[in-house]
Amino acid sequence: MRRSLxxxxxxxxxxxxxxxxxxxxxxxxxxxxxxxxxxNDLLLTSLFVLFVAIGMTFVLTAxxxxxxxxxxxxxxxxxxxxLLEHGAGTTLALAGGLxxxxxxxxxxxLVITRLKLADFMVTLASLSIVQGIxxxxxxxxxxxxxxxxxxxxxxxxxxxxxxxxxxxxxxxVIMAFILRFTSFGRAIFAVGMNPRAARxxxxxxxxxxxxxxxxxxxxxxxxxxxxxSYLSTVQALQGSGYELEAIAAAVIGGTSLLGGKxxxxxxxxxxxxxxxxxxxxVLASLSGYWFDVVEGAVIVAAVALGGGxxxxxxxxxxxxxxxxxxxx
Amino acid sequence: MKPVDKPIVExxxxxxxxxxxxxxxxxxxxxxxxxxxxLVGENGAGKSTLVKILSGVYRPxxxxxxxxxxxxxxxxxxxxxxxxxxxVYQETTLVPGFTPVQNIFLGRELRQGPFLDEHLMKKKARSxxxxxxxxxxxxxxxxxxxxxxxxxxxxxxKGLAFEAALVILDEPxxxxxxxxxxxxxxxxxxxxxxxxxxxxxxxxxxELLEIADRAIVLRDGRYVGSVEPRETGIRQLVxxxxxxxxxxxxxxxxxxxxxxxxxxxxxxxxxxxxxxxxKDIAFSVRSGEILGVAGLAGSGRTELxxxxxxxxxxxxxxxxxxxxxxxxxxxxxxxxNGLALAPEERKVQGVFQTFSVAKNVSAAGLRHVLKFRFFxxxxxxxxxxxxxxxxxSIRTPxxxxxxxxxxxxxxxxxxxxxxxxxxAEVLILDEPxxxxxxxxxxxxxxxIQEHVRAGGAAIVVSSELxxxxxxxxxxxxxxxxRIAGEIEGTRxxxxxxxxxxxxxxxxxxxxxxxxx
Numbered sequence: 058m059r060r061s062l063x064x065x066x067x068x069x070x071x072x073x074x075x076x077x078x079x080x081x082x083x084x085x086x087x088x089x090x091x092x093x094x095x096x097n098d099l100l101l102t103s104l105f106v107l108f109v110a111i112g113m114t115f116v117l118t119a120x121x122x123x124x125x126x127x128x129x130x131x132x133x134x135x136x137x138x139x140l141l142e143h144g145a146g147t148t149l150a151l152a153g154g155l156x157x158x159x160x161x162x163x164x165x166x167l168v169i170t171r172l173k174l175a176d177f178m179v180t181l182a183s184l185s186i187v188q189g190i191x192x193x194x195x196x197x198x199x200x201x202x203x204x205x206x207x208x209x210x211x212x213x214x215x216x217x218x219x220x221x222x223x224x225x226x227x228x229x230v231i232m233a234f235i236l237r238f239t240s241f242g243r244a245i246f247a248v249g250m251n252p253r254a255a256r257x258x259x260x261x262x263x264x265x266x267x268x269x270x271x272x273x274x275x276x277x278x279x280x281x282x283x284x285x286s287y288l289s290t291v292q293a294l295q296g297s298g299y300e301l302e303a304i305a306a307a308v309i310g311g312t313s314l315l316g317g318k319x320x321x322x323x324x325x326x327x328x329x330x331x332x333x334x335x336x337x338x339v340l341a342s343l344s345g346y347w348f349d350v351v352e353g354a355v356i357v358a359a360v361a362l363g364g365g366x367x368x369x370x371x372x373x374x375x376x377x378x379x380x381x382x383x384x385x
Numbered sequence: 386m387k388p389v390d391k392p393i394v395e396x397x398x399x400x401x402x403x404x405x406x407x408x409x410x411x412x413x414x415x416x417x418x419x420x421x422x423x424l425v426g427e428n429g430a431g432k433s434t435l436v437k438i439l440s441g442v443y444r445p446x447x448x449x450x451x452x453x454x455x456x457x458x459x460x461x462x463x464x465x466x467x468x469x470x471x472x473v474y475q476e477t478t479l480v481p482g483f484t485p486v487q488n489i490f491l492g493r494e495l496r497q498g499p500f501l502d503e504h505l506m507k508k509k510a511r512s513x514x515x516x517x518x519x520x521x522x523x524x525x526x527x528x529x530x531x532x533x534x535x536x537x538x539x540x541x542x543k544g545l546a547f548e549a550a551l552v553i554l555d556e557p558x559x560x561x562x563x564x565x566x567x568x569x570x571x572x573x574x575x576x577x578x579x580x581x582x583x584x585x586x587x588x589x590x591x592e593l594l595e596i597a598d599r600a601i602v603l604r605d606g607r608y609v610g611s612v613e614p615r616e617t618g619i620r621q622l623v624x625x626x627x628x629x630x631x632x633x634x635x636x637x638x639x640x641x642x643x644x645x646x647x648x649x650x651x652x653x654x655x656x657x658x659x660x661x662x663x664k665d666i667a668f669s670v671r672s673g674e675i676l677g678v679a680g681l682a683g684s685g686r687t688e689l690x691x692x693x694x695x696x697x698x699x700x701x702x703x704x705x706x707x708x709x710x711x712x713x714x715x716x717x718x719x720x721x722n723g724l725a726l727a728p729e730e731r732k733v734q735g736v737f738q739t740f741s742v743a744k745n746v747s748a749a750g751l752r753h754v755l756k757f758r759f760f761x762x763x764x765x766x767x768x769x770x771x772x773x774x775x776x777x778s779i780r781t782p783x784x785x786x787x788x789x790x791x792x793x794x795x796x797x798x799x800x801x802x803x804x805x806x807x808x809a810e811v812l813i814l815d816e817p818x819x820x821x822x823x824x825x826x827x828x829x830x831x832x833i834q835e836h837v838r839a840g841g842a843a844i845v846v847s848s849e850l851x852x853x854x855x856x857x858x859x860x861x862x863x864x865x866x867r868i869a870g871e872i873e874g875t876r877x878x879x880x881x882x883x884x885x886x887x888x889x890x891x892x893x894x895x896x897x898x899x900x901x
Contacts, residue, residue: 238761240751246740247748253734257696258749259720259807317739 068311068318071362072326075309075355076333083337090340093217100222101287103332105130105280107225109299110306110324111232112276117307118236119269120249120316121176125165126277126303128187130296133158133278134285135191137207138200147206155278161187162274166267184300192293200291210286221283228279232272233321245269249316305352306331309359330355392451393418393550393582394439394470399448401434408434410606411448416551419580421573423593423614426603427626427850432586435603436555439584440472441465453550469550473540473557481529485539486510488528513542534565541572552576553584558592570596588681590619590897602626619897620890627851627889634827635855638834641877642858644673649707651842652724652811654693657702662688664866666702670811670842675833677857677874678846679892685866686846687729690813693844694719694726706811720749725809727800729816729846735800736788743770743784745799750806773802777832794825801832812836813844818852830856854888862895870895 084091109126116123137154145153161183169179194200202208213220236242244265247255256262280299285291308314309330310323334355335348392415401409409431416422426432437443439450441459449456452468459465462472479488486507495502495509507524514521519538523531528539537557554573558566573596576583585597593600593614602609602625609625648671657666663685670676680686691697693704695713704711706722713719716726728734737745747754747766754766770784777798781791788796797817804812814833818826833843833856847853854860857874872892875885 238763239759240755240761241759243744243751243761247737250737250739251734253728254737254748257694257716257726257728257734258803259715259717259725260748261715261717317737 069320069323069326071359072310072323072330075359076326076330079330079333079337083333083340087337087340090337095336095340097214097217097219097222099332099336100225100329101219102336103328104221104225105284105287106299106302106306106331107229107325107328108276108280108283109303110310110328111229111321112273113300113303114307114310114312114319114321114324115232115236115245115269115272116176117304117312117314118249118316118319119245119266120252121169121266121269122180122304122314123162123165123270123273123277124177124180124300125161125183125187126273126280127296127299128184128191129158129161129274129277130281130284130299131191131195131291131293132161132187133281134202134291134295135194135200135281135293137282138202138205138285138291139194141202141205141207142200151207151282154282155275158274158276158278158281159271160274161278162271163267165274166270169270170263170266188293188297191291195291195293200285201289202285202291203289207282207286208289210283221286229321229325232276233325236319236321241265241268246317246319249318251317302331303328305356309356327359391418392416393453395451396435396439397449397451399435399438399445399450401438401443401445408606409438409445412603412606412608413448414601414608414611416582416584418550418582419577421577421583421585421596421598423597423600424584424586424603425590425593425600425622425626426609427848430603430626431606432603433555434606436472436553436584436586439465439470439551439553441470466549469548470553471543471549471551472553473537473555475556477536477540479528479536479539479543482527484525485514485528485531485535485542486524488539489513489543491543510542514538532565534568537565537569538572549581551582551584553586555586556588557585558587558589566592588897590614590622590893593622594619619894623890623893624886627886627893635830635852636827636834637879638856638877641675641834641838643877644837644858648672648674651707652693653703653705653708655703655705657689657692657699657704659688659692659697659699662866663692663699666868668861668868668871670844672810672840672842673837674859675837675843675845675857675874675876677853677860678844678863679848679850679853679860680863680869680896682848684863684896686863687815688866689863690726690815690844690846693813694724696726720807720809723808723810724813725749725804725807725811726813726815727797727804727817729819731793731796731800731819736796738789739787741785742774742779742781742788742791742799743767745788746770746773746784746802746806749803750808753806769806770802773806777802778828792821792825794821794828797821797825797829798832801829805836810841811844812841813846815846816848817845818847818849826852850889850892851885854885854892860892862892864896864898869898 089095109130113123113126133154136157137150140150140153165180165183168174169176210221215223236245244260247258247260248262248265252262281296284295288295306327307319307324309327310320312319312323331352334351338348338351394416396412396414399409399412412435424432424435434443438445441462441464444460450459457468480491489510490506495506510524511521514524519535523535528536541552557569573583597614599611600614600622601611602622604626612622614622650669651672653669655667658664666689678686678689688697692699694716695718696716704713706724711722719725737748743766747769754762754769756762767784774781774784779795779798781795788799791799817829830852833845837843845853845856854874856876858876860872860874862869862872872888875888
């Protein structure tokens with residue numbers, strides 16, 4: 058009894074149940090869906106949202122929001138691609154691309170905390186600024202990844218699984234660990250939940266928020282490199298729209314837009330849910346427009362379900378407490 | 386001065402209980418037309434409950450309110466206002482970006498057909514303003530730019546735009562300068578001339594001599610009596626306010642009087658000034674000592690303790706710990722130097738609602754449960770929290786319980802645990818017993834005593850004067866950003882009730898700025 062209540066308390070439960078339900082339904086409906094290559098494909102196409110959503114989870118949990126990630130994806134992909142074109146080694150090129158995301162995140166965070174401006178407005182502005190910069194970089198010729206060292210990330214496999222998927226799992230585990238089990242992660246929650254109490258507890262509120270944006274910038278740039286590799290090219294607009302997908306994935310996973318509540322695993326499940334949905338609807342040969350409609354419905358359902366579970370928890374926990382008190 | 390003798394409002398045997406505590410117990414009194422009646426009492430005496438009943442926010446459990454000879458049932462503020470009872474609350478209710486005209490008529494705009502009748506509204510507002518001798522040029526300016534007094538005036542006008550029989554002013558002078566206060570009193574006298582009754586709630590007793598015809602005193606939710614302050618003076622009023630015969634909830638701290646005798650000075654403050662809020666504050670605290678800080682709301686008590694932990698910056702002055710001058714840029718620096726503040730408004734500034742008890746306990750001392758300075762050892766964190774939960778007898782089913790599910794008193798204990806974990810040698814507490822029950826209060830006073838017996842020091846800000854005097858070795862009394870005086874506390878000393886009462890009065894006099 059008590060164990061089942063514990064499961065209810067997990068904020069990832071709604072997203073996880075939804076993913077399982079969808080996989081079951083699509084597997085029954087389509088023989089092609091349950092093939093290994095399709096599942097691998099599904100995972101591969103979910104990676105980009107996944108990475109951005111993980112970074113977004115850090116920012117949302119700290120009480121902010123990062124709208125610049127779509128442009129940062131383009132920037133990360135473009136800079137890495139350009140460095141490779143000019144003969145830089147893979148490591149240097151990758152570091153350069155990721156560093157560009159870190160710099161944008163740092164600037165976002167510093168402008169927000171130093172000038173005390175609204176997160177939404179600042180990152181909306183940098184979405185536009187960074188997009189302009191990437192457009193300048195790619196104006197004359199789209200940057201081509203097909204011949205370069207990072208061009209075949211999605212093609213390389215270990216057994217049936219793409220190497221990129223393995224990377225993604227490792228990165229998700231690391232980021233989940235950082236948010237959940239480190240002093241930095243704890244500070245993110247504290248700052249998002251109650252910044253005044255956090256400050257009086259000796260937490261550096263500004264630095265924590267800046268670092269959350271740095272994580273988001275880094276993850277967006279990483280997603281950008283993977284996306285460029287997958288598409289074999291970089292265009293300025295190829296990351297556009299990802300900011301909303303990422304926010305959707307995070308929220309589906311139980312992260313609160315009000316701060317103080319968030320989970321990397323939840324974001325991963327949210328990304329997976331959106332990916333599964335897209336994949337399944339394509340197999341059901343519904344038009345892409347349907348995906349947008351269904352995605353919206355899923356977001357509402359996830360938030361409503363989260364609220365419903367919250368109510369259940371509030372009822373369940375006091376019962377549990379009373380029982381514990383009676384036992385003790 | 387001859388108030389018309391017919392009461393305009395009669396309060397008849399009004400009682401109101403909140404879960405566990407009676408806030409008002411069988412209170413009866415009259416207010417006459419053209420009378421300025423002051424309502425006084427200590428914090429928690431029931432003043433604001435009474436105001437809320439008269440303004441229709443709360444409904445009494447029993448008893449009735451009689452308005453112009455008829456029993457009325459007041460069930461919401463709009464209806465109370467329509468009946469002629471207007472309340473000007475302590476907190477502003479004006480919309481900052483709106484003009485006085487827009488504010489005065491907010492929600493009940495005058496219309497001509499479907500359109501707002503701007504012309505008529507402005508005309509009405511102008512004639513009201515003229516009546517109050519206030520500059521008409523403010524009519525078209527957003528109220529955020531017109532200053533505290535005129536805002537107060539606009540608040541009053543908002544009530545008067547519709548005929549009021551009774552105007553309730555809840556701490557109207559708190560945000561005002563001396564000159565503005567005088568002007569407001571002028572306005573109140575004009576209300577008197579129009580035969581409007583005024584109920585004035587105030588902490589500044591010296592104001593009563595100037596403006597009040599009569600004062601009624603509440604204590605612990607009961608009506609104590611009615612006096613004419615100009616006849617009796619402030620002293621009797623104060624006695625009526627504080628005179629109570631309950632045993633103190635502060636545990637007797639045997640030997641506590643001499644604890645700080647020859648001990649080392651832990652903290653020294655010199656010339657601490659923050660523009661507009663603190664002026665030239667100097668004091669010191671020894672190890673083993675409990676220093677109380679008293680004063681009215683707005684006297685600078687909270688501002689002082691915030692500066693002490695670097696939450697706000699001082700313009701000039703020095704804070705020295707064991708002879709070393711501290712540079713505090715943030716509470717983080719203060720915690721590293723052994724100074725921490727458990728703030729007032731626990732919910733807003735202290736508690737992490739959806740964190741577990743364990744995470745709340747470790748929040749300021751996370752370094753004690755880190756591996757490699759970065760990774761949280763959750764097992765060590767739980768152990769630490771369990772240790773403090775049992776030492777401070779915090780009532781919670783487990784340390785993984787969410788903080789929001791604990792009672793106020795237990796939340797406060799968790800906050801004290803948080804700053805003990807942070808190794809705060811100088812533990813500073815702002816209103817630590819606000820809104821918690823008697824048992825928890827007693828426990829918390831005990832924890833403070835235990836902390837200083839172990840060699841620490843404590844600075845306690847509290848409005849619960851009697852408790853503060855019994856708890857402290859010394860009590861600083863603040864007024865208008867300065868230390869108005871120092872009273873010896875009675876920690877570890879057995880005093881007669883009467884002697885305690887005199888000390889309470891001394892503090893009240895210093896805080897209110899009344900000459901002996």
